[in-house]
Amino acid sequence: MKCDESEVMLHALIDGELDAGHARDVEAHVAACPGCDEKLTAFRAMHEIMSAAPLKEAAPAHLRNRIEALMATPASRVVSMRQFMQPTRRSFFGGFAVGSALSAAVAASLVLTVFRKDQEQTIADEVVSAHIRSLQAGHLMDVETSDRHTVKPWFNGRVDVAPPVVDLTAESFTLLGGRLDYIDSEPVAAIVYQRRKHLINLFVAQHLGTRRTRTMAASIQGYNCRHWSEDGLDLWAVSDLASDELDEFVQKIASALRQPARAS
Amino acid sequence: MADNAVAEQERMRVFQAAALPHLDDVYTLARYLMRNTHDAEDAVQECYLRALRHFDSYRGPAMKPWLLAILRNVCNAEFARRSKEEIPTDYAQDESLAEEMPMWQEPQTSPEKTMVRQQDAATIKRLVAELPEPFREAIVLREMSNLSYQEIAQVAGVPVGTVMSRLARARAMLRAAWNAAEISTKRPGPAVASGTAS
Numbered sequence: 001m002k003c004d005e006s007e008v009m010l011h012a013l014i015d016g017e018l019d020a021g022h023a024r025d026v027e028a029h030v031a032a033c034p035g036c037d038e039k040l041t042a043f044r045a046m047h048e049i050m051s052a053a054p055l056k057e058a059a060p061a062h063l064r065n066r067i068e069a070l071m072a073t074p075a076s077r078v079v080s081m082r083q084f085m086q087p088t089r090r091s092f093f094g095g096f097a098v099g100s101a102l103s104a105a106v107a108a109s110l111v112l113t114v115f116r117k118d119q120e121q122t123i124a125d126e127v128v129s130a131h132i133r134s135l136q137a138g139h140l141m142d143v144e145t146s147d148r149h150t151v152k153p154w155f156n157g158r159v160d161v162a163p164p165v166v167d168l169t170a171e172s173f174t175l176l177g178g179r180l181d182y183i184d185s186e187p188v189a190a191i192v193y194q195r196r197k198h199l200i201n202l203f204v205a206q207h208l209g210t211r212r213t214r215t216m217a218a219s220i221q222g223y224n225c226r227h228w229s230e231d232g233l234d235l236w237a238v239s240d241l242a243s244d245e246l247d248e249f250v251q252k253i254a255s256a257l258r259q260p261a262r263a264s
Numbered sequence: 265m266a267d268n269a270v271a272e273q274e275r276m277r278v279f280q281a282a283a284l285p286h287l288d289d290v291y292t293l294a295r296y297l298m299r300n301t302h303d304a305e306d307a308v309q310e311c312y313l314r315a316l317r318h319f320d321s322y323r324g325p326a327m328k329p330w331l332l333a334i335l336r337n338v339c340n341a342e343f344a345r346r347s348k349e350e351i352p353t354d355y356a357q358d359e360s361l362a363e364e365m366p367m368w369q370e371p372q373t374s375p376e377k378t379m380v381r382q383q384d385a386a387t388i389k390r391l392v393a394e395l396p397e398p399f400r401e402a403i404v405l406r407e408m409s410n411l412s413y414q415e416i417a418q419v420a421g422v423p424v425g426t427v428m429s430r431l432a433r434a435r436a437m438l439r440a441a442w443n444a445a446e447i448s449t450k451r452p453g454p455a456v457a458s459g460t461a462s
Contacts, residue, residue, distance in 0.1 A: 054385050066309055068284070070316070072276065243285050
């Protein structure tokens with residue numbers, strides 16, 4: 001590897017974007033090249049400082065309120081607002097005025113909050129309840145082991161699916177064990193993982209809510225909830241983990257499912 | 265009609281749960297692209313309006329890059345619109361690398377962070393804001409929104425290779441500016457200057 005190539009690649013190394021082979025190539029070059037070694041050290045330090053510094057802006061409360069009001073407005077009304085906006089060629093800055101008009105209109109529509117809970121919502125609520133129940137002492141695990149080869153067979157005969165049990169220790173999600181749970185009056189496999197102090201329940205069943213090709217994200221009673229379908233199974237992940245970390249978990253499980261070797 | 269209203273409520277609920285958690289990320293990118301709070305807020309609102317309208321056709325893979333890509337389009341459309349009309353006086357594409365960046369006048373208050381981090385954060389933000397596009401965008405998406413290269417490529421509409429070279433350029437520029445800033449403030453040798461300045 002030449003220096004000009006390494007100068008681009010070392011950033012991918014810092015950002016964890018390289019596969020093992022390419023990472024080795026860059027590291028080998030850096031080990032033999034003081035100039036690139038100095039760059040790697042400096043850029044890695046810069047990346048670490050930037051990761052640690054509070055750089056993200058918090059959206060101001062009034063903006064959050066505006067957006068929330070927007071979402072509480074029926075789409076038909078939002079659309080008509082836009083049509084009203086366009087012919088008058090109101091500037092981009094007209095957005096502010098529209099924002100206030102919307103909030104006024106919204107007050108009326110907010111009254112209409114009574115709506116039928118659909119099946120998905122009911123199951124989401126049940127999944128979160130099951131998660132909360134599992135946090136109570138002695139309810140978390142029926143089979144307590146970090147060995148996936150013990151957890152998986154334990155479910156034989158207890159549920160009508162062979163739930164995927166994946167070893168994610170390397171990704172700092174520790175497998176704690178498994179449990180039989182009931183959701184929507186059906187037996188469901190619950191596989192328990194932990195990251196730091198946060199527990200994650202992964203519920204797996206053949207049919208549990210609406211089939212989802214893309215992940216549904218929700219936050220219920222302060223718990224983050226993800227639902228997706230894979231390989232003929234419905235999977236729900238619930239945790240008090242931060243949203244992005246739970247997304248990471250879902251992604252790891254999903255990708256492990258697509259590589260059957262790991263989810264034996 | 266009643267069913268429509270129910271379906272509509274459900275759609276809103278799903279959208280809200282999916283899109284609202286990323287508001288800070290969308291706002292952060294808007295601040296760096298639009299350069300002042302009012303424009304940034306309007307851009308964010310327009311972004312969520314558009315996202316809501318196109319939510320039915322949203323097929324993933326991830327919500328955050330999708331929203332950021334919409335925001336980016338909103339901002340670019342606004343730049344295009346302004347370049348046809350008169351550019352408002354409070355905005356200039358080639359603003360000099362100013363000491364006074366209006367976007368950083370309100371320091372972030374987070375008591376749990378140390379003073380050093382606060383100072384670092386303020387300096388870093390100013391230096392990032394001074395980077396030219398598209399390097400500014402690349403570094404914001406990587407370091408602040410924590411997107412993968414693939415996701416940055418989706419947002420910016422360029423190949424991953426371009427993302428890699430932009431990030432390399434962006435970090436090299438940032439490092440040079442950082443070292444210059446450190447020297448001018450006569451602070452002790454920073455870690456990023458290892459081997460050269462010290």
